[in-house]
Amino acid sequence: MLAYTYIEKGLFKLLEKPVPLIEKPTDALVRVTLGSICTSDLHIKHGSVPRAVPGITVGHEMVGVVEKTGTDVISVKPGDRVAVNVETFCGHCFFCQHGYVNNCTDPDGGWALGCRIDGGQAEYVRVPHADQGLTRIPEGVSDEQALFVGDILATGFWAARISEIAEEDTVLIIGAGPTGVCTLLCAELKRPKRIIVCEKSKERANFIRAHYPDVLVTYPEECVAFVRTHSEHGGADVVVEVAGGNDTFQLAWQCARPNAIVTIVAMYDRPQVLPLPDMYGKNLTFKTGGVDGCDCAEILRLISEGRIDTTPLITHRYSLSQIEEAYRIFENRLDGVIKVAVSQ
Numbered sequence: 001m002l003a004y005t006y007i008e009k010g011l012f013k014l015l016e017k018p019v020p021l022i023e024k025p026t027d028a029l030v031r032v033t034l035g036s037i038c039t040s041d042l043h044i045k046h047g048s049v050p051r052a053v054p055g056i057t058v059g060h061e062m063v064g065v066v067e068k069t070g071t072d073v074i075s076v077k078p079g080d081r082v083a084v085n086v087e088t089f090c091g092h093c094f095f096c097q098h099g100y101v102n103n104c105t106d107p108d109g110g111w112a113l114g115c116r117i118d119g120g121q122a123e124y125v126r127v128p129h130a131d132q133g134l135t136r137i138p139e140g141v142s143d144e145q146a147l148f149v150g151d152i153l154a155t156g157f158w159a160a161r162i163s164e165i166a167e168e169d170t171v172l173i174i175g176a177g178p179t180g181v182c183t184l185l186c187a188e189l190k191r192p193k194r195i196i197v198c199e200k201s202k203e204r205a206n207f208i209r210a211h212y213p214d215v216l217v218t219y220p221e222e223c224v225a226f227v228r229t230h231s232e233h234g235g236a237d238v239v240v241e242v243a244g245g246n247d248t249f250q251l252a253w254q255c256a257r258p259n260a261i262v263t264i265v266a267m268y269d270r271p272q273v274l275p276l277p278d279m280y281g282k283n284l285t286f287k288t289g290g291v292d293g294c295d296c297a298e299i300l301r302l303i304s305e306g307r308i309d310t311t312p313l314i315t316h317r318y319s320l321s322q323i324e325e326a327y328r329i330f331e332n333r334l335d336g337v338i339k340v341a342v343s344q
């Protein structure tokens with residue numbers, strides 16, 4: 001089969017590899033029907049994910065059809081259409097039992113697919129702990145509708161959940177990239193009083209204006225003043241930092257009102273400064289990232305009810321044989337790309 005492979009820092013290649021085998025009774029083999037490229041794949045390519053293993057097939061955003069299951073798998077069977085979770089987790093350890101599946105202590109726990117073990121930018125993928133890592137796609141939900149459930153949409157859903165958004169809140173989301181938009185869609189489910197999105201790219205700001213006309217849009221330079229003008233208590237009640245830019249962490253806490261919750265979803269390239277003397281007396285609560293992707297069934301239910309729709313994010317479509325080109329467009333943010341869909 002064809003598999004897009006991490007060779008070394010700066011180099012991915014489409015290689016011919018054998019179809020993976022079931023290795024453990026809890027594994028499933030999934031025939032990938034549609035996949036995508038995530039910024040985390042680019043982090044691997046650029047060598048900033050030290051635990052990524054050269055030689056592995058990359059890719060951790062995909063949907064497909066179960067081809068084979070190990071003897072202990074009970075939640076899915078061959079022929080089922082499934083969304084694959086970016087995280088594999090055992091379901092039994094202390095962290096899994098508390099819903100902190102990102103911190104699962106199993107050797108395959110956490111983000112393994114397409115990082116430490118072979119992922120899904122390929123024709124087939126072996127999914128460990130299939131009972132936890134695969135979610136059946138409801139009738140009537142297409143592959144494109146379900147494509148982001150296991151990764152960026154799970155992240156947005158988790159970010160909205162831990163941010164404790166209430167109906168009287170002004171919510172500021174920093175960053176309108178794909179995960180920022182997913183966070184926006186999930187924040188909307190909580191019906192806050194208003195949502196403000198801060199985005200430096202004009203193109204992405206315009207995407208928000210075009211698709212979500214109720215959302216207020218601002219730019220980083222004017223963000224602090226804009227949020228103060230458009231909130232009741234000197235800042236946002238909830239800030240979700242999804243951008244991961246050079247100054248966006250500082251912007252996040254500066255835009256928060258006293259006693260706000262500031263949730264950090266972004267993955268930074270370098271350490272950030274927490275200037276405690278400057279924020280003394282502001283009594284902020286910080287929550288930090290690493291998605292707990294354990295709500296996929298609920299997310300798929302919301303999609304089937306028409307309450308979440310991420311299909312506008314898919315701006316470009318390719319086949320697996322064209323994946324080099326898909327990366328070129330996505331990595332260089334060409335041609336107004338937000339997300340690509342790669343069909344197998």
Ligand SMILES: [Zn+2]
Nearest residue numbers: 038039040151
């Ligand atoms: Zn990802």
Ligand SMILES: [Zn+2]
Nearest residue numbers: 090093096104
């Ligand atoms: Zn676990």
